[in-house]
Amino acid sequence: MNEKIEERNEELLKLRKKTTSTVQVLTHLKEKLQFVQAENQVLKAELTGLEAELGQHRDAVTKVKFQRDQLRQENAKLKAKSGLVGNVLLLRDFDRRKREIESMEVRMTSLKEVQAQLTQEVKRHSEPLGRLSGSALKR
16 A cells, blocks of 8 residues: 555656646746737837838839829920921931031022023123114115
């Protein structure tokens, strides 16, 4: 009977140690759970702040995109109005044609002068011819 009591006491001691160990582990887990829950609350608050900031940035991006689109439209209108300013090939062609027109105007002026001279010469020669033909008719 003593042996049984001793066995039971040993078993009881083992169970107490096991219970103590389990209680310590459980206490440690409860403390860790409280720490993790507190950290979770901090992270949730940080997440809420970041989500609010993200919303503000999204609004800002939307406004900037709208402004960008308006500027693109305005730029397209200005390009359409500008005509030659933005197109290098058209500018070169315009300059070339302008020089051609200027040289043709100079040539036209000189040809007008030649025409005027020739007209004067024709008049000068036709007067004596007219007198000659008139005197030939009188005869």
